[in-house]
Amino acid sequence: MVRNLTKSFGKKKVLDNVSFNIYQNEIVLIIGFSGTGKSTLLKLICGLEEPDSGEVILKTDHLGMVFQGAALFDSMTVFENIAFPLVNQTKKISADEINTKVMEKLKMVGLSEVENLRPDELSGGMKKRVGFARAIINNPKVILYDEPTGGLDPVVSNVIVDYILKLQKELNASSILVTHNLNVIKKIPARVILIYDAQIVWEGNSSELFSSDDPYAKQFREGAAKGPMVVIKE
Ligand SMILES: Nc1ncnc2c1ncn2[C@@H]1O[C@H](COP(=O)(O)OP(=O)(O)OP(=O)(O)O)[C@@H](O)[C@H]1O
Ligand SMILES: [Mg+2]
Known part of the structure; x- marks a missing residue:
């Protein structure tokens, strides 16, 4: 409240x-x-x-926040963008776990085979969905x-x-x-x-x-x- x-x-x-x-x-x-x-x-x-x-x-x-205008890191791949909150949290998790989580979230937002692309290679709608995946990475x-x-x-x-x-x-x-x-x-x-x-x-x-x-x-x-x-x- x-x-x-x-x-x-x-x-x-x-x-x-x-x-x-x-x-x-x-x-x-x-x-x-x-x-x-x-x-x-x-x-x-x-x-x-x-x-x-x-x-x-x-x-x-x-909490998960989807910023106005997606706010992705242009120099990072889609995978790195979505993994960002996991890599930067205090509780460290294995690379395998990160991979599983990122791929699961990409699937949830209906994206596949885009993990190695950079944001400027995506359409506006896809960028927003990558922003969603990043926001929900920790459920x-x-x-x-x-x-x-x-x-x-x-x-x-x-x-x-x-x-x-x-x-x-x-x-x-x-x-x-x-x-x-x-x-x-x-x-x-x-x-x-x-x-x-x-x-x-x-x-x-x-x-x-x-x-x-x-x-x-x-x-x-x-x-x-x-x-x-x-x-x-x-
Ligand atoms: N960090 C800040 N420093 C100074 N002023 C700010 C800051 N953040 C927002 N403002 C001002 O506060 C007001 C509200 O901004 P805010 O971004 O919350 O509006 P908004 O409703 O989201 O607008 P929009 O629909 O255009 O996104 C604006 O006048 C803005 O210039
Ligand atoms: Mg606003």
Whole structure:
């Protein structure tokens, strides 16, 4: 659970007293226009950033993070990228074990015969899935995805969504997914949290987002410039 999280960068308050529950085996979608603090929220949940106040209470410290834009190491092979968390953990495991785990995770994300390629030899969708494999290498109980379909076409996005649902099921995990892709939200039955101006302005489920009369939900799904949320043009 996320309790009263507040975080500023300089004078800018990015999150202001944000609280919500994360239940086991559930998907939470974090949505909101650009620059509203979604990535920051994920980084606070996985401990990459420290909150100014508030806390993140999870029953597990077994987390996997899929970064915005995949964030693979370009100079490493797919195998080395996925093995990275294993090679760098304090508990050492054998090369055989690493090999077994990496190949098992590659299979789970539907990739084969790519382990010796480098990220720039892969398509956008494949890169994202390598990012998934790296994030789940230790069978996390909470998986955090930051814009997993960013920059992908609608067909590949659907494939990615199918893998997110599959991993959710197979790992029996909770997933927290940041997205602003309406098709993704439509396809994933989940609790949805809409963030604006550092706060949660609407909470409901995926289908309610498309039917609700709430002005925030309505503006988000219509992508309207006019509404309670002022869209800052960058
Ligand atoms: N490490 C940092 N130092 C300073 N400012 C930061 C830092 N990280 C984020 N910010 C600022 O905090 C605000 C929220 O950023 P964040 O990346 O969380 O937004 P976001 O909702 O993920 O946006 P997008 O949809 O574009 O990915 C932005 O104004 C950003 O410039
Ligand atoms: Mg972001």
